[in-house]
Amino acid sequence: MDFLSDTVVLSRMQFALTAIFHMLWPVLTTGMGIYLVIVEGLWLKTRNKDYYYHARFWSKFYVLNFGIGVASGIPMEFQFGTNWAPLSEAIGNFFGSVIGFEASWAFMLEAAFLGIMVFGWERVNPVIHYIATILVAFGANLSTFWILSANSWLQTPAGVELVDGVFVVKDYFKAIFNPFMLNSFLHMFFATLETSLFVIGGISAWYILNKRHPEFFAKSFKIILIAVIAVAPLQLYIGHLSGEQVYHYQPTKLAAMEAQWETTPAGQPADWSLLAIPDNKAERNSWEITVPNALGYILEFKKELSEPVQGLKEWKPEDRPRLVGLIYYAFRIMIAIGFYFAGLMLITVLQWLRGKLSAENIAQQKWLMMGWILSAPLGYIAVEAGWTVRCVGRQPWTVYGQIRTVDAVSNLPPGDVLGTLIAFATVYTFLFFAALYFGSRIIRKGPNFDLPIPGVEEQPALDTTPGEFQPDERPVEAQQ
């Protein structure tokens, strides 16, 4: 139990725990924000009240998640200072200003208009309300942009110069759009979207399977399916591009992701390891199943590698990640889930084309609906696994190649860090189950169709489409 007196390990555990927990909530809100923009837009366009009730129903999950997201996000911001002071001082010029941009551009926008989006249905007209919904979704996704820029800069620092132990920004554009930035942002943007889509799809499938408002939830299910047709394959492709970037920029991480101990020189094929038990001490995999020559196809869509894949043994043990097994399996879990999503999408589309998703047939698709219900939590697992690869794989560096994690930690007494770590673990475990409980209660309760529809009285006045000819059906006597 040496780690209990090691501030570095405890601070890392605390950051990992708080980040893993925090991540669960904004993942849903950023993605669901876009879905809410779609359904509210459909309502305004078609005036079909089902879409209005969809907006109302799903926004309940939004608020539930948002509250925990805010509550668990504030610790993240302050932890850089409390637990990672030397790091904060060194990277503040860039990283700190990006956190400032995130707060001023994104957080404030989302927070200010969320009030109108949730509580303002009766207070503002539908168009203003729709603008508020759009701004909430935009703000949420803008924070993904900024935080991914900040994190990508830790992975591939650019546009800066190290002066007396402090990074001075020479070129903000290069620093913000550092090599990892764009791909990482897109990967995360689609990750939050895909996770939310499968959460909404999974919950809709549950209602359909249980024959509760099946027609109502068939609507959300179809919207989700159409979105997923585009998102699921796209995400696989962007994930591939991210992997390529790791191959070029972070060879230690790639070696750990693939549990490659030996270097494969350029121009040669390499086997891809499907499953393995990496042995850190012996510097080899004590057991593995490999697919011959597959690594080249995976990285470059061809047999021979054009760049060498360096093995972990190229670096001294202190210069490479230690938790090889964790990185290796987290990576495989993420990929497996990505392919599950794409496969589920294909099967569902197939059934749709065969007419099995029509109103009378859809509830009979028992296995398909079960597949969707199962998919609801998977996106979260994929996101957490992906971030594990990204951040554990970056070790022993906090700023890749520049600042080591051991040099980034505040010199706090280990007892203090242990105390806050235990407090976070306790409180977050409790909140996690409370959120599951209240979330499932919202599901059991179902949508409320008694809510007043805003703007309904004024609707004829708003209707500017040319009306159909309506014959005067009053009795003939009355016309005269």
Added chain:
Amino acid sequence: METLDYLLPQVWFGILALFLFLYVMLDGFDLGVGILSLTSSTEERRSILMTSLSNIWDANETWLVLMGGSLFGAFPLAYSTILTALHIPIFIMIFGFIFRGVAFEFREQSRRKFFWNIAFGAGSFLAALGQGFALGGVLEGIQVDAAGHFIGASWDWLNWRTILVALTLIQGYVLIGSTYLIWKTEGELQQTHYRTAKLAAITTLIGAILITIATPIFYESARTRLFSQPLVYLFALIPLLGVILIGLLLRSLDKKSDRMPFIWTILLFLLTFIGLALVVFPYIIPPTIPIYQAAADPSSMVVMIIFVGALIPVMLFYNIYQYVVFRGKVTAGSYGE
């Protein structure tokens, strides 16, 4: 270049002071209402209290997030050193925020509301307490080496003076929370808060007097600053204005005015805030590190003025718009649906 080296940190000190003031004012009433909810006699009353905050609490809290992020970017050394030195009060505040933040939605969903009522009230209290200790700790001064790195101990911030500051801040929050509720509610509930406001005004006044007396006695740096010419006249003016404002506040409470108590309290907060800022300036890690030493690189400060500073009017605009949309009295605890 030299003037820029002085000007930029001063501009950022000003912007951060603005963010912090907006935060203390807005989340001040927010936390104050939370603390007051502990004394609510019925569920109905508590619902009204929480409804009066439901649409604004996270925007109010975001001013602190904004201030934290901007401090990180504009004064990285101050951000690192202050937060490390005061990590215990900061974590007290954070856990307070966590409980009160989730309480809004969880209380709404739950059938047995007791636990979440406590989470909301006690969370608000904890957050205010942590902030009070942090403020006290900064005023007390932070032990640093020549490079500005923290070399003190974990509990340096705790003594009777910081306890006094923390209690006074809590009273101040209860005061501004009460006056906010006077503005936003009516009937019986409003009457209650005329009483709590009066009580809080008096306790805040006592705390403020004690702090004003203690500051020059116990802090040498503050003493030299307070009694230096010509600042001494300015500092003499602040308590005087404070007494006048308290008088106006108490009178508006007696006259059962709707909005004036809230406005006088805001002015009182502003006055106190200016006083504290003048005592601290130009130090950002009192009593040794001035803003110029802790400042970020000029290039970062300029970019942040463009990207954060220019957004201030926009942020103020949509925050005000929010208050306009939800103007009027809160009469029933209607949360969402």
